Amino acid sequence: xxxxxxxxxxxxxxxxxxxxxxxxxxxxxxxxxxxxxxxxxxxxxxxxxxxxxxxxxxxxxxxxxxxxxxxxxxxxxxxxxxxxxxxxxxxxxxxxxxxxxxxxxxxxxxxxxxxxxxxxxxxxxxxxxxxxxxxxxxxxxxxxxxxxxxxxxxxxxxxxxxxxxxxxxxxxxxxxxxxxxxxxxxxxxxxxxxxxxxxxxxxxxxxxxxxxxxxxxxxxxxxxxxxxxxxxxxxxxxxxxxxx
Amino acid sequence: xxxxxxxxxxxxxxxxxxxxxxxxxxxxxxxxxxxxxxxxxxxxxxxxxxxxxxxxxxxxxxxxxxxxxxxxxxxxxxxxxxxxxxxxxxxxxxxxxxxxxxxxxxxxxxxxxxxxxxxxxxxxxxxxxxxxxxxxxxxxxxxxxxxxxxxxxxxxxxxxxxxxxxxxxxxxxxxxxxxxxxxxxxxxxxxxxxxxxxxxxxxxxxxxxxxxxxxxxxxxxxxxxxxxxxxxxxxxxxxxxxxx
DNA sequence: AGCGGTTATTGATTGAGGTGAACCGCGCCG
DNA sequence: CGGCGCGGTTCACCTCAATCAATAACCGCT
Numbered sequence: 001x002x003x004x005x006x007x008x009x010x011x012x013x014x015x016x017x018x019x020x021x022x023x024x025x026x027x028x029x030x031x032x033x034x035x036x037x038x039x040x041x042x043x044x045x046x047x048x049x050x051x052x053x054x055x056x057x058x059x060x061x062x063x064x065x066x067x068x069x070x071x072x073x074x075x076x077x078x079x080x081x082x083x084x085x086x087x088x089x090x091x092x093x094x095x096x097x098x099x100x101x102x103x104x105x106x107x108x109x110x111x112x113x114x115x116x117x118x119x120x121x122x123x124x125x126x127x128x129x130x131x132x133x134x135x136x137x138x139x140x141x142x143x144x145x146x147x148x149x150x151x152x153x154x155x156x157x158x159x160x161x162x163x164x165x166x167x168x169x170x171x172x173x174x175x176x177x178x179x180x181x182x183x184x185x186x187x188x189x190x191x192x193x194x195x196x197x198x199x200x201x202x203x204x205x206x207x208x209x210x211x212x213x214x215x216x217x218x219x220x221x222x223x224x225x226x227x228x229x230x231x232x233x234x235x236x237x238x239x240x241x242x243x244x
Numbered sequence: 245x246x247x248x249x250x251x252x253x254x255x256x257x258x259x260x261x262x263x264x265x266x267x268x269x270x271x272x273x274x275x276x277x278x279x280x281x282x283x284x285x286x287x288x289x290x291x292x293x294x295x296x297x298x299x300x301x302x303x304x305x306x307x308x309x310x311x312x313x314x315x316x317x318x319x320x321x322x323x324x325x326x327x328x329x330x331x332x333x334x335x336x337x338x339x340x341x342x343x344x345x346x347x348x349x350x351x352x353x354x355x356x357x358x359x360x361x362x363x364x365x366x367x368x369x370x371x372x373x374x375x376x377x378x379x380x381x382x383x384x385x386x387x388x389x390x391x392x393x394x395x396x397x398x399x400x401x402x403x404x405x406x407x408x409x410x411x412x413x414x415x416x417x418x419x420x421x422x423x424x425x426x427x428x429x430x431x432x433x434x435x436x437x438x439x440x441x442x443x444x445x446x447x448x449x450x451x452x453x454x455x456x457x458x459x460x461x462x463x464x465x466x467x468x469x470x471x472x473x474x475x476x477x478x479x480x481x482x483x484x485x486x487x488x
Numbered sequence: 489a490g491c492g493g494t495t496a497t498t499g500a501t502t503g504a505g506g507t508g509a510a511c512c513g514c515g516c517c518g
Numbered sequence: 519c520g521g522c523g524c525g526g527t528t529c530a531c532c533t534c535a536a537t538c539a540a541t542a543a544c545c546g547c548t
Contacts, residue, residue, distance in 0.1 A: 157443060207505090
C-alpha cells in the first residue's frame with residue numbers, strides 16, 4: 001500500500017501532521033482525506049542546498065513543505081538568477097510548471113527540509129471526483145498569484161527599508177501561523193538571497209539591518225532576529241513610499 | 245438560452261472568434277466547444293475607464309479580452325495603487341479572486357473594450373466532465389504565475405531603460421500573436437500607468453522614450469510607437485543589469 | 489472658440505542606493 | 519595550526535532615478 005515505510009523523521013499521515021490546517025481543505029470527509037493521503041509521497045529529508053526540482057525538469061508534482069524551508073528561483077534570458085519565493089512549513093510550491101509542463105523555477109532546500117510530493121495527475125483525477133479538492137487546488141494556485149502581486153507592489157513602490165521590513169513581518173506572520181514565535185526567529189536564507197529577492201544589494205540589506213537595530217526596531221545577530229517593535233516596522237512600511 | 249442577444253459589435257461564438265487559438269483549448273471536440281461556448285456571456289462593450297470588476301467584489305467569473313485592452317491594479321494597505329498587468333485580446337484575467345472568493349484587483353478598460361465573461365462555477369462543472377478543459381484552466385492560471393515571475397525579475401534586477409524596453413517588446417510579441425504589426429502600434433495606456441507598472445516615475449519613463457528615440461531604437465509620437473531596432477532593444481535588456 | 493484640468497516633456501538638483509574595496513569572524517582543510 | 523575562502527559588515531564614492539519646477543500639448547467642457 002504505502003511505499004518504503006522506513007522511518008527517517010516522521011512520515012506521518014496528513015491527519016496527524018501539524019501543518020494540515022494550512023495545506024489541506026478544512027472540510028474533508030474522513031474517507032476523502034484518506035484518498036488524498038494515499039497519493040502523497042513523503043521522501044527522505046533533503047540536505048541544505050539540495051534541489052527538489054530544477055528549472056526545465058518535466059512537471060510532475062507539486063510540493064508541500066513539512067519542515068525546513070525552500071527557496072525558489074528562476075534564471076532569466078541573460079542568466080541572472082531571481083529568487084521568486086521562500087516557502088515555509090505548510091506552504092505549497094511548484095505551480096509554475098503547470099503551464100508549459102516543465103518547471104520554470106528551481107527549488108532548493110535552505111536547510112534540512114522535508115517535503116510532501118503530490119503527483120499532479122493523480123491530484124487532478126482525485127479533484128475530478130471530489131469537487132472540494134478541485135476547488136481547493138485552484139485556491140492554492142490563486143493564492144500564489146496574490147502573493148506574487150504583493151511582491152510586485154513591494155518591488156515597484158517601496159524603499160529598501162520598507163522592503164526588508166515587509167519581508168520580516170511576512171516571516172513573522174507565517175511563523176505565527178505555525179504556532180511559533182512571531183518575534184524571535186532564525187532566517188533560513190543568506191543576506192545574498194534576501195537581497196536578490198528584494199531587488200537590492202547585500203550591502204543595502206546589511207545597512208538596513210544595522211539601521212533597524214540602531215532604531216530599536218529589532219535585535220539582529222547574524223541570522224537570528226528578534227523583533228522588538230513590530231508596530232514601528234508596520235508604520236515604516238505604510239509611510240507613503242509613493243512612486244508614480 | 246442566451247440572454248440579451250442584442251448585437252452591439254459582434255457577439256460571435258468562440259468558433260468564429262479571431263482570438264480562439266489564444267484562449268481556448270486547441271483540441272476540443274465540436275460538442276465540447278459548443279458547451280463551453282454556451283456558458284460565455286458577451287456583454288455590451290465597455291467604455292474607456294469603465295470597470296469590469298472592483299477589488300473587493302465577490303468573485304464570480306474570469307474574463308477574456310475580445311477587443312481593446314484592460315488594466316488590472318490592486319490597492320495595498322497604505323492606499324497606493326499598483327498596476328499588476330495589462331491584458332490584450334485573447335488574454336484572460338480575474339484569477340486572483342479565486343483564493344479569497346473576492347477579487348483582489350480592480351480591472352478597468354483602457355479604451356473601448358469588449359470582454360467575454362466566463363462564470364467560474366459553471367466552468368468548474370464543465371471542467372469536471374471534460375478533463376482537457378480542466379487542465380487548460382489550470383494551465384492558464386499557471387501562465388499568470390509565470391508572467392508575474394517575469395515581472396518580478398524585471399522589477400528586481402533591471403534598470404529603467406531595460407524595464408521600458410522589456411514592456412515594449414512584450415507588447416510587440418503579444419501583438420504579433422494577434423497577427424498584428426509587431427513594429428507599429430499604439431500603447432493603450434498613459435505614461436503614468438506605464439511608470440506605475442514598471443516601478444518608475446512618469447518623468448523617468450518619458451526620458452527613457454526620448455532616449456530611445458535619440459538612440460534610434462524607435463520613433464515615438466505620443467502613444468504611437470514604431471520599433472525600428474528590436475535587436476538593439478533586446479541587447480539592451482540582456483546587457484547585465486545585475487544586482488546581487 | 490476659449491477655458492481649466494489633466495498628461496507629457498524637459499531641465500536642474502538631490503538623494504537613495506549601487507559600486508568597489510577593506511575588514512572581520514568563522515569554518516574548512518591541508 | 520595557519521592559510522584560505524566565504525559570508526557579513528562598514529566605508530567612501532559615484533550613479534541613476536526621484537524630486538522639484540516650469541512649460542507645453544492635449545484633452546473634454548460649456
